[in-house]
Amino acid sequence: MKALCLQPLALPDQLADLAVEALIDEADLSPKPGLVDRRGSGAHGDMNLALMHASALSLWPCLRQMAEAAQRHGEIAAPLRAELGRLGREGEAAMLATTAGVNTHRGAIWALGLLVAARALSPVSCDPHTLAARAGRLALIDDPAAPAQDSHGTQVRRRYGAGGAREQAQQGFPAITGHALPQLWRSRAAGASETHARLDALLAIMASLSDTCVLWRAGQQGLDALQQGARAVLDAGGSASLAGRRQLRALDARLLQLNASPGGAADLLAACLFLDKAGSL
Ligand SMILES: CC(C)(COP(=O)(O)OP(=O)(O)OC[C@H]1O[C@@H](n2cnc3c(N)ncnc32)[C@H](O[C@H]2O[C@H](COP(=O)(O)OP(=O)(O)OP(=O)(O)O)[C@@H](O)[C@H]2O)[C@@H]1O)[C@@H](O)C(=O)NCCC(=O)NCCS
Numbered sequence: 001m002k003a004l005c006l007q008p009l010a011l012p013d014q015l016a017d018l019a020v021e022a023l024i025d026e027a028d029l030s031p032k033p034g035l036v037d038r039r040g041s042g043a044h045g046d047m048n049l050a051l052m053h054a055s056a057l058s059l060w061p062c063l064r065q066m067a068e069a070a071q072r073h074g075e076i077a078a079p080l081r082a083e084l085g086r087l088g089r090e091g092e093a094a095m096l097a098t099t100a101g102v103n104t105h106r107g108a109i110w111a112l113g114l115l116v117a118a119r120a121l122s123p124v125s126c127d128p129h130t131l132a133a134r135a136g137r138l139a140l141i142d143d144p145a146a147p148a149q150d151s152h153g154t155q156v157r158r159r160y161g162a163g164g165a166r167e168q169a170q171q172g173f174p175a176i177t178g179h180a181l182p183q184l185w186r187s188r189a190a191g192a193s194e195t196h197a198r199l200d201a202l203l204a205i206m207a208s209l210s211d212t213c214v215l216w217r218a219g220q221q222g223l224d225a226l227q228q229g230a231r232a233v234l235d236a237g238g239s240a241s242l243a244g245r246r247q248l249r250a251l252d253a254r255l256l257q258l259n260a261s262p263g264g265a266a267d268l269l270a271a272c273l274f275l276d277k278a279g280s281l
Protein backbone atom coordinates (compact mmCIF):
# COMPACT_ATOMS: atom_id res chain seq x y z
CA MET A 1 0.00 0.00 0.00
CA LYS A 2 1.33 3.47 -0.91
CA ALA A 3 1.96 5.94 1.93
CA LEU A 4 -0.25 9.03 1.65
CA CYS A 5 2.02 12.04 1.19
CA LEU A 6 0.40 15.30 2.40
CA GLN A 7 1.73 18.59 1.02
CA PRO A 8 2.40 21.20 3.73
CA LEU A 9 -0.25 23.92 3.62
CA ALA A 10 0.73 27.26 2.11
CA LEU A 11 1.15 30.09 4.65
CA PRO A 12 -2.09 31.95 3.65
CA ASP A 13 -4.10 28.74 4.23
CA GLN A 14 -2.40 28.19 7.59
CA LEU A 15 -3.07 31.78 8.66
CA ALA A 16 -6.74 31.60 7.65
CA ASP A 17 -7.03 28.29 9.55
CA LEU A 18 -5.45 29.82 12.65
CA ALA A 19 -7.61 32.96 12.54
CA VAL A 20 -10.85 30.96 12.13
CA GLU A 21 -9.78 28.61 14.92
CA ALA A 22 -9.22 31.66 17.17
CA LEU A 23 -12.74 32.93 16.37
CA ILE A 24 -14.28 29.55 17.15
CA ASP A 25 -12.26 29.20 20.37
CA GLU A 26 -13.44 32.66 21.43
CA ALA A 27 -17.09 31.80 20.73
CA ASP A 28 -16.83 28.47 22.61
CA LEU A 29 -15.06 29.89 25.66
CA SER A 30 -17.49 29.86 28.61
CA PRO A 31 -18.68 31.46 30.83
CA LYS A 32 -18.09 34.87 29.15
CA PRO A 33 -19.91 37.80 30.76
CA GLY A 34 -22.60 39.32 28.53
CA LEU A 35 -21.45 37.41 25.44
CA VAL A 36 -22.59 34.50 23.30
CA ASP A 37 -21.04 31.26 24.56
CA ARG A 38 -21.84 27.57 25.13
CA ARG A 39 -24.42 28.58 27.78
CA GLY A 40 -26.50 30.87 25.58
CA SER A 41 -26.85 34.20 23.78
CA GLY A 42 -25.68 36.59 26.52
CA ALA A 43 -27.06 40.10 25.97
CA HIS A 44 -27.94 39.28 22.33
CA GLY A 45 -31.40 38.46 21.06
CA ASP A 46 -30.03 38.02 17.55
CA MET A 47 -26.99 35.71 17.99
CA ASN A 48 -26.27 32.18 19.17
CA LEU A 49 -23.28 29.84 19.18
CA ALA A 50 -24.15 28.14 15.87
CA LEU A 51 -24.41 31.55 14.19
CA MET A 52 -20.99 32.57 15.59
CA HIS A 53 -19.45 29.35 14.22
CA ALA A 54 -21.05 29.81 10.79
CA SER A 55 -19.91 33.43 10.71
CA ALA A 56 -16.33 32.45 11.64
CA LEU A 57 -16.19 29.82 8.88
CA SER A 58 -17.56 32.28 6.30
CA LEU A 59 -14.50 34.49 6.88
CA TRP A 60 -11.90 31.86 5.87
CA PRO A 61 -11.68 32.85 2.16
CA CYS A 62 -11.43 36.54 2.96
CA LEU A 63 -8.68 35.98 5.56
CA ARG A 64 -6.70 33.76 3.18
CA GLN A 65 -6.99 36.37 0.42
CA MET A 66 -5.74 39.05 2.83
CA ALA A 67 -2.65 36.94 3.58
CA GLU A 68 -2.07 36.33 -0.16
CA ALA A 69 -2.39 40.06 -0.85
CA ALA A 70 0.20 40.83 1.84
CA GLN A 71 2.63 38.28 0.36
CA ARG A 72 2.10 39.68 -3.15
CA HIS A 73 2.56 43.34 -2.18
CA GLY A 74 5.39 42.62 0.24
CA GLU A 75 5.41 46.08 1.82
CA ILE A 76 3.34 48.26 4.12
CA ALA A 77 2.02 50.89 1.74
CA ALA A 78 -1.18 52.33 0.26
CA PRO A 79 -1.78 49.66 -2.44
CA LEU A 80 -1.86 46.84 0.16
CA ARG A 81 -4.05 48.91 2.49
CA ALA A 82 -6.48 49.56 -0.39
CA GLU A 83 -6.68 45.85 -1.26
CA LEU A 84 -7.21 44.89 2.41
CA GLY A 85 -10.02 47.45 2.64
CA ARG A 86 -11.73 45.97 -0.42
CA LEU A 87 -11.30 42.41 0.87
CA GLY A 88 -12.51 43.48 4.33
CA ARG A 89 -15.70 44.91 2.87
CA GLU A 90 -16.22 41.71 0.83
CA GLY A 91 -15.66 39.71 4.04
CA GLU A 92 -18.28 41.78 5.84
CA ALA A 93 -20.72 41.09 2.98
CA ALA A 94 -20.01 37.33 3.22
CA MET A 95 -20.54 37.48 6.99
CA LEU A 96 -23.85 39.36 6.65
CA ALA A 97 -25.05 36.93 3.95
CA THR A 98 -24.30 34.01 6.29
CA THR A 99 -25.93 35.57 9.36
CA ALA A 100 -28.95 37.09 7.55
CA GLY A 101 -27.75 40.59 8.38
CA VAL A 102 -26.51 40.16 11.97
CA ASN A 103 -23.18 41.87 12.71
CA THR A 104 -21.34 39.00 14.38
CA HIS A 105 -17.69 39.75 13.56
CA ARG A 106 -17.18 43.21 12.04
CA GLY A 107 -14.52 44.16 14.55
CA ALA A 108 -12.86 40.74 14.21
CA ILE A 109 -12.53 41.06 10.42
CA TRP A 110 -10.74 44.36 10.99
CA ALA A 111 -8.36 43.16 13.73
CA LEU A 112 -7.63 39.68 12.37
CA GLY A 113 -7.39 40.94 8.79
CA LEU A 114 -4.66 43.38 9.75
CA LEU A 115 -2.84 40.77 11.88
CA VAL A 116 -3.03 38.03 9.23
CA ALA A 117 -1.60 40.49 6.70
CA ALA A 118 1.13 41.53 9.16
CA ARG A 119 2.17 37.89 9.65
CA ALA A 120 2.14 37.14 5.91
CA LEU A 121 4.24 40.20 5.06
CA SER A 122 7.47 38.82 6.45
CA PRO A 123 8.74 35.44 7.65
CA VAL A 124 11.09 37.11 10.18
CA SER A 125 10.32 38.86 13.48
CA CYS A 126 6.99 37.17 14.13
CA ASP A 127 6.74 37.74 17.87
CA PRO A 128 3.34 39.12 18.98
CA HIS A 129 4.59 42.65 19.72
CA THR A 130 6.28 43.04 16.33
CA LEU A 131 3.22 41.67 14.50
CA ALA A 132 0.84 43.98 16.40
CA ALA A 133 3.05 47.00 15.66
CA ARG A 134 3.25 46.02 11.96
CA ALA A 135 -0.55 45.70 11.81
CA GLY A 136 -0.79 49.12 13.48
CA ARG A 137 1.33 50.69 10.72
CA LEU A 138 -1.07 49.21 8.14
CA ALA A 139 -4.09 50.60 10.03
CA LEU A 140 -2.57 54.09 9.99
CA ILE A 141 -2.71 54.24 6.18
CA ASP A 142 -5.81 55.91 4.77
CA ASP A 143 -8.16 53.87 2.59
CA PRO A 144 -9.60 56.39 0.10
CA ALA A 145 -12.22 53.87 -1.12
CA ALA A 146 -13.72 53.44 2.38
CA PRO A 147 -17.31 54.75 2.27
CA ALA A 148 -18.19 57.42 4.85
CA GLN A 149 -20.48 55.74 7.37
CA ASP A 150 -22.26 56.66 10.55
CA SER A 151 -21.40 53.40 12.37
CA HIS A 152 -22.15 52.76 16.03
CA GLY A 153 -18.43 53.30 16.66
CA THR A 154 -18.49 56.71 14.93
CA GLN A 155 -21.53 57.83 16.90
CA VAL A 156 -19.98 56.69 20.19
CA ARG A 157 -16.71 58.47 19.32
CA ARG A 158 -18.65 61.72 18.80
CA ARG A 159 -20.60 61.33 22.04
CA TYR A 160 -17.98 59.96 24.47
CA GLY A 161 -14.67 60.60 22.70
CA ALA A 162 -13.85 56.87 22.81
CA GLY A 163 -11.23 55.75 20.27
CA GLY A 164 -12.76 52.36 19.37
CA ALA A 165 -11.58 49.67 16.98
CA ARG A 166 -9.74 51.93 14.54
CA GLU A 167 -7.61 53.60 17.23
CA GLN A 168 -6.94 50.28 19.01
CA ALA A 169 -5.40 48.94 15.79
CA GLN A 170 -3.56 52.15 14.93
CA GLN A 171 -1.87 52.08 18.35
CA GLY A 172 -0.66 48.50 17.74
CA PHE A 173 -3.36 46.74 19.82
CA PRO A 174 -2.30 47.85 23.33
CA ALA A 175 -5.24 45.94 24.88
CA ILE A 176 -3.65 42.74 23.58
CA THR A 177 0.07 43.41 23.97
CA GLY A 178 -0.21 45.30 27.27
CA HIS A 179 -3.06 43.43 28.96
CA ALA A 180 -4.41 40.23 27.36
CA LEU A 181 -1.21 38.38 26.40
CA PRO A 182 0.64 39.17 29.66
CA GLN A 183 -2.43 37.96 31.63
CA LEU A 184 -2.80 34.82 29.46
CA TRP A 185 0.84 33.91 30.08
CA ARG A 186 0.69 34.83 33.83
CA SER A 187 -2.40 32.68 34.41
CA ARG A 188 -0.91 29.73 32.52
CA ALA A 189 2.35 30.08 34.49
CA ALA A 190 0.33 30.10 37.75
CA GLY A 191 -1.13 26.71 36.78
CA ALA A 192 -4.59 27.82 35.59
CA SER A 193 -6.30 25.61 32.99
CA GLU A 194 -6.34 26.90 29.39
CA THR A 195 -10.02 27.84 29.78
CA HIS A 196 -9.34 29.90 32.91
CA ALA A 197 -6.23 31.50 31.40
CA ARG A 198 -8.28 32.59 28.35
CA LEU A 199 -11.11 33.89 30.55
CA ASP A 200 -8.56 35.89 32.56
CA ALA A 201 -7.11 37.30 29.31
CA LEU A 202 -10.62 38.36 28.24
CA LEU A 203 -11.19 40.01 31.64
CA ALA A 204 -7.89 41.88 31.31
CA ILE A 205 -9.15 43.31 28.00
CA MET A 206 -12.55 44.17 29.50
CA ALA A 207 -10.92 45.97 32.44
CA SER A 208 -9.01 48.33 30.15
CA LEU A 209 -10.88 48.70 26.84
CA SER A 210 -13.23 51.47 25.70
CA ASP A 211 -15.58 48.95 24.10
CA THR A 212 -17.79 50.95 21.74
CA CYS A 213 -20.39 48.13 21.69
CA VAL A 214 -20.94 48.60 25.42
CA LEU A 215 -20.95 52.40 25.16
CA TRP A 216 -23.47 52.15 22.30
CA ARG A 217 -25.92 49.97 24.23
CA ALA A 218 -25.36 50.99 27.87
CA GLY A 219 -23.46 54.30 27.89
CA GLN A 220 -20.74 55.31 30.35
CA GLN A 221 -22.57 53.50 33.18
CA GLY A 222 -22.28 50.24 31.21
CA LEU A 223 -18.59 50.76 30.43
CA ASP A 224 -17.84 51.57 34.11
CA ALA A 225 -19.72 48.41 35.21
CA LEU A 226 -17.73 46.32 32.69
CA GLN A 227 -14.31 47.71 33.59
CA GLN A 228 -14.83 47.67 37.37
CA GLY A 229 -16.49 44.24 37.32
CA ALA A 230 -13.70 42.70 35.24
CA ARG A 231 -11.03 44.24 37.49
CA ALA A 232 -12.88 42.83 40.55
CA VAL A 233 -12.68 39.28 39.12
CA LEU A 234 -8.94 39.58 38.50
CA ASP A 235 -8.30 41.19 41.91
CA ALA A 236 -10.23 38.36 43.60
CA GLY A 237 -7.80 35.79 42.12
CA GLY A 238 -9.06 35.38 38.54
CA SER A 239 -11.58 32.99 37.04
CA ALA A 240 -9.85 29.89 38.48
CA SER A 241 -10.53 30.96 42.08
CA LEU A 242 -13.81 30.58 43.95
CA ALA A 243 -13.90 34.28 44.90
CA GLY A 244 -13.11 35.23 41.29
CA ARG A 245 -15.91 33.03 39.94
CA ARG A 246 -18.40 34.72 42.30
CA GLN A 247 -17.32 38.11 40.92
CA LEU A 248 -17.59 36.73 37.37
CA ARG A 249 -21.19 35.63 37.96
CA ALA A 250 -22.00 39.07 39.38
CA LEU A 251 -20.47 40.77 36.34
CA ASP A 252 -22.44 38.54 33.96
CA ALA A 253 -25.71 39.34 35.77
CA ARG A 254 -24.94 43.10 35.75
CA LEU A 255 -24.15 43.16 32.01
CA LEU A 256 -27.34 41.25 31.19
CA GLN A 257 -29.32 43.71 33.34
CA LEU A 258 -27.74 46.61 31.40
CA ASN A 259 -28.16 44.83 28.02
CA ALA A 260 -24.43 45.39 27.54
CA SER A 261 -22.48 43.12 25.19
CA PRO A 262 -18.68 43.53 25.14
CA GLY A 263 -18.32 42.42 21.50
CA GLY A 264 -15.17 44.51 20.98
CA ALA A 265 -13.43 42.72 23.87
CA ALA A 266 -14.50 39.35 22.39
CA ASP A 267 -12.96 40.25 19.02
CA LEU A 268 -9.72 41.26 20.69
CA LEU A 269 -9.58 37.98 22.62
CA ALA A 270 -9.74 36.14 19.28
CA ALA A 271 -6.94 38.38 18.00
CA CYS A 272 -4.95 37.63 21.17
CA LEU A 273 -5.33 33.86 20.66
CA PHE A 274 -4.22 34.28 17.05
CA LEU A 275 -1.12 36.27 18.07
CA ASP A 276 -0.27 33.75 20.78
CA LYS A 277 0.25 31.09 18.08
CA ALA A 278 1.03 33.03 14.89
CA GLY A 279 4.78 33.24 15.52
CA SER A 280 5.18 29.45 15.62
CA LEU A 281 3.67 28.74 12.17
C1 LIG B 1 -12.45 50.66 11.23
C2 LIG B 1 -13.60 49.70 11.42
C3 LIG B 1 -13.24 48.85 12.60
C4 LIG B 1 -14.92 50.42 11.67
O1 LIG B 1 -14.92 50.94 12.96
P1 LIG B 1 -16.09 51.80 13.59
O2 LIG B 1 -15.74 52.06 15.01
O3 LIG B 1 -16.36 52.98 12.73
O4 LIG B 1 -17.36 50.85 13.37
P2 LIG B 1 -18.27 49.82 14.08
O5 LIG B 1 -19.26 49.37 13.06
O6 LIG B 1 -18.83 50.29 15.34
O7 LIG B 1 -17.33 48.58 14.25
C5 LIG B 1 -16.30 48.44 15.13
C6 LIG B 1 -16.40 47.07 15.71
O8 LIG B 1 -15.18 46.77 16.40
C7 LIG B 1 -15.45 46.12 17.63
N1 LIG B 1 -15.02 47.02 18.73
C8 LIG B 1 -15.74 47.84 19.51
N2 LIG B 1 -14.96 48.56 20.35
C9 LIG B 1 -13.71 48.16 20.09
C10 LIG B 1 -12.44 48.57 20.61
N3 LIG B 1 -12.34 49.52 21.54
N4 LIG B 1 -11.35 47.96 20.12
C11 LIG B 1 -11.45 47.00 19.17
N5 LIG B 1 -12.63 46.57 18.62
C12 LIG B 1 -13.74 47.17 19.07
C13 LIG B 1 -16.93 45.84 17.65
O9 LIG B 1 -17.16 44.57 17.03
C14 LIG B 1 -17.93 43.64 17.80
O10 LIG B 1 -19.20 44.17 18.05
C15 LIG B 1 -20.02 43.81 16.98
C16 LIG B 1 -21.43 44.12 17.34
O11 LIG B 1 -21.49 45.54 17.34
P3 LIG B 1 -22.79 46.35 16.89
O12 LIG B 1 -22.99 46.35 15.45
O13 LIG B 1 -22.67 47.70 17.55
O14 LIG B 1 -23.92 45.43 17.39
P4 LIG B 1 -25.05 45.41 18.42
O15 LIG B 1 -24.58 45.86 19.78
O16 LIG B 1 -25.62 44.07 18.33
O17 LIG B 1 -26.02 46.48 17.81
P5 LIG B 1 -27.50 46.71 18.22
O18 LIG B 1 -28.12 45.35 18.34
O19 LIG B 1 -27.44 47.46 19.53
O20 LIG B 1 -28.06 47.55 17.11
C17 LIG B 1 -19.68 42.41 16.72
O21 LIG B 1 -19.78 42.17 15.39
C18 LIG B 1 -18.21 42.32 17.12
O22 LIG B 1 -17.38 42.14 15.99
C19 LIG B 1 -17.49 46.95 16.80
O23 LIG B 1 -18.72 46.64 16.24
C20 LIG B 1 -13.67 48.69 10.28
O24 LIG B 1 -14.75 47.82 10.52
C21 LIG B 1 -13.67 49.18 8.85
O25 LIG B 1 -13.38 50.28 8.48
N6 LIG B 1 -13.96 48.27 8.01
C22 LIG B 1 -13.98 48.49 6.54
C23 LIG B 1 -13.15 47.42 5.82
C24 LIG B 1 -11.66 47.55 6.06
O26 LIG B 1 -10.98 48.54 5.82
N7 LIG B 1 -11.09 46.50 6.49
C25 LIG B 1 -9.69 46.41 6.66
C26 LIG B 1 -9.37 45.02 6.44
S1 LIG B 1 -8.17 44.46 7.48
Ligand SMILES: Nc1ncnc2[nH]cnc12
Pocket residue numbers: 026027034035036037042044047052104105108261262263264266267
Ligand atom coordinates in the same frame (compact mmCIF):
# COMPACT_ATOMS: atom_id res chain seq x y z
N1 LIG C 1 -18.99 35.77 21.69
C1 LIG C 1 -19.52 36.90 21.22
N2 LIG C 1 -20.71 37.35 21.68
C2 LIG C 1 -21.25 38.51 21.19
N3 LIG C 1 -20.66 39.28 20.27
C3 LIG C 1 -19.49 38.88 19.78
N4 LIG C 1 -18.68 39.43 18.84
C4 LIG C 1 -17.62 38.62 18.71
N5 LIG C 1 -17.70 37.54 19.53
C5 LIG C 1 -18.86 37.69 20.22
